[in-house]
Amino acid sequence: MSKIRVLIVDDSAIVRKLLAEALSGHDDLEVVGTAPDPFVARDKILALKPDVLTLDIEMPRMDGLTFLKKLMHYQPMPVVVISSLGQAGCQTTLDALRLGAVEVLAKPGGPYSVGELRMDLAAKVRAAAAARLRRAPQPAPAKPEPPPPAPAHNSSAVIAIGASTGGTEAIQEVLTRLPGNCPGIVITQHIPPVFSLHFANRLNELCPMEVKEARDGDMLSAGRVLIAPGNFHMILRKSANGGFRVTVQDGPRVCYQRPSVDVMFSSVAESAGARAIGVILTGMGSDGARGMLKMKEAGARTIAQDEESCVVFGMPKEAIRMGAADQVTPLNRVPAAILSQLGKIAR
Amino acid sequence: METNEIQQALATAVEEVLETMCFLGVDGSGEGSAPPQAGDARESPGEGDEEILTSELRFEGHTSGIFRVSLPLSLAHAAGAGFLGLDEPAATDAQAAEVVCELANMFCGSVLGRLEHSTIFRLSHPELVPAEPGARLAPLDNIRWFDTGEGILTVSLSLQPEYAL
Amino acid sequence: MELHVLIVDDSPAMRNFIRRVLDLSGLEVGRCLEASNGEEALRVLEDNWVDAVLTDINMPEMDGEELLRQMSAHTVLRSIPVLVVSTDRTEARIQKMLTLGAKGYVTKPFAPETLRDELVHSLGGVDGNE
Incomplete structure (x- = not known):
């Protein structure tokens, strides 16, 4: 198998060195060049034809x-965004994901250990290399379509959604098309800490329901969406009053991930059983497949995004392979599929 | 517009264009179609029967009119070589003609900009006026000659509404 | 780093002149693409990643003003700096082109240094000499 050729674009010489070193020990990856600014980057992209770009999103x-x-117009290629955790950096990163970047990594330094960087960066570069690209940037939705008028939903049901590479955009597309009084939704998206908060806040502005980054003990109720914070697992539990609440906790990575979709899905299988709908969207790897199988075995209805509409057909593929998915559907039909399954859950 | 003002604008604009774009200096210039010492007052500049290239364009704006530039072929070649960065003999007649039209465009734009700051002019595409033997072009107003050392160039500018685009 | 530019002018002689000025400017010029009007320019820009566009105004088919308008309305092309190079030196015209999004304006005739400086300025001060 040929190596994945990576070009590193960052204005900081130190960061370029750190990233290059982090990628150096992997047999399947090769750093073909580095560039301190977009002008040099453009020349090297045209000359070296890398497979993946890591891009510092805040450069002079x-x-x-x-x-x-x-880049996405003239020479579309998978991009891993490297961003600081500041307010501006996070906003810019979300815009970058909308423009076609497929993965996000927090700028190394500070709390990052070298070991974590080695593992995370390599995983993100591999995921990016597997991504299928859109040629033109998606036009930013001026205002999402108003969701359909909401029928009275089964408010004791739970919807659980898991996603990774390409997931931020996919989740946005699903949520903006669900009605505001939809049953409670729990989401695990592989995204670094802090970005998860900004991601939740942006969705909150765009969606008819309340979207928030989950805190330990948060209640889940109709019209509310809880997103697992980066670096923590989110677990759904029955609360004393018969409803649901989430536990947000540390713990070992599962399928190299924290938050892990498997962890969340498994907890939904235990706590909500047949009153749940599981949705697995685009993403590299296999996280979520086992958990979805548990949900199915507990009587839940399960939906996997189809290959054609996935940025990376990894997690849904694994779920389908394991027989965990009742239904395989393109992204634009996922909201309708969720609503249709909701109607079948007994009150 | 005053005649003096127009003559002044013609003088400055043409000299500037020739110097910065064609690397040609201007040794002398004055009102009319030829320097006085050239003897008889010929309508067309240049020496003897050498072929004269003429390019014209029309403009329209706050004032409208027509602009013309005439120069002998040898001077057009010299200007062309300077403009195109070529060794002198390498400029072909076609290149020389192209450069004459571009000169007309620059002269005219530059002159109008000096005369009128606040309105926008539309300029037509400069066209080469075919040199038919014996044919005389209708004389224009505000004629000025320039001696470049490589030959005499004349320009003229008529402010006449009927010449509008 | 190399600068890739697009020169838009209906006069081949003027395109040639500008290219020569850029060659001699000390800037590291990579590709120097050409178009003879706005329509052609948009076609070139669709496929070629350039750093700057130098355009005339008065051109057949599509003039420089319309080219600027179309570029400004395009999600990608709007970020490419445009330098207007025109014989028109009327203040009204210059203001109009700058309002439409031009990053700089050079009147013909121009000294080579003027074109160079305005180009560098329109690129945000990047001159390729790091």
Whole structure:
């Protein structure tokens, strides 16, 4: 198998060195070049034809988003965004994901250990290399379509959604098309800490329901969406009053991930049984497949995103292979599939 | 617009264009179609029967009119070589003609900009006026000659509404 | 780093002149693409990743003003700096082109340094000499 050729674009020489070192020990990866700014990057992209780009989104001289737009127009390729955890960096990163970047990594330094960086960066580069690209950047939705008028939903049901590479956009597409009084939704998306907060906040602005980054003990109720915070697992539990609440906790990575979709799905299988709907969306790897199988065995209805509409057909593929998915559907039909399954859950 | 003002604008604009774009200096210039010492007052500049290239364009804006530039073929070649960065003999007649049209465009734009700051002019595409033997072009107003050392170039500018685009 | 530019002018002689000025400017010019009007320019820009566009105004088919308009309305092309190079030196015209999104304006005739400086300025001060 040929190596994945990576170009590192970052204005900091130290970060370029750190990233190059982090990628150096992997047999399947090769750093073919580095660039301190978008101008040099463009020349090297055209000359070296890398498979994946890591892009510092906050650079002097030309902003990363502008560069990304041009890149996706002229020479589309998978991009791993490297961003600081500041307010501006997080917002920019979400914009970058909308423009076609497929993975996000927090800028190394501070709390990051070298070992974690080695593992995370390599995984994200591999996921990006497997991504299928859209040629043109998606036009930002001015205002999402108003969700259909909501029938009276079974408010004791739970919807659990898991996603990874390409998931931020997929989740947004699903949530903006569900009605505001939808049953409670729990979401695990592989995303670094802090970005998860900004991701939740942005969805909250775009969606008819309340979307928030989950805190330990949060109640789940109709019209509310809880998103697992980066670096923590989110577990659904029955609460004393018959409803649901989440536990947000540390713990070992599962399928190299924290938060892990498997952890969340398994907890939903235990706590909600047949009153749940499981949805597995685009993403690299196999996280979520086992958990979804447990949900199915507990009587839940399960939906997997189809290959054609996935950025990376990994997690849904594994779920389908294991027989965990009742239904395989393109992304744009996922909201309708959820609503249709909801109607079948006995009150 | 005053005649003096127009003559001044023609003088500055043409000299500037020739110097910065064609690397041609201007040794002398004055009102009319030819320097006085050239003897008889010929309508067309240049020496003897050498072929004269003429390019015209029309403009329209706050004022409208027509602009013309005439120069002998040898001077057009010299200007062309300077403009295109070529060794002198390498400029072909076609290249020289193209450069003459571009000169007309730059002269005219530059002159109008000096005369009128606040309105936008539309300029037509400069066209080469075919040199038919014996044919005389209708004379224009505001004629000015320039001696470049490589030959005499004349420009003229008529402000006449009927010339509007 | 190399600068890739697109020169838009209906006069081949003027395109040639501008290219020569850029070659001699000390800037590291990579590809120098050409178009003879706005329509052609948009076609070139669709497929070629350039750093800057130098455009004339008065051109057949599609003029420089319309080219600027179309670029400004395009999600990607809007971020490419445009330098207008025109014989028109009227203040009204210059203001109009700058309002439409041009990053700089050079009047013909121009000294080579003027074109160079305006181009560098329109690129946000990047001159390729790090």
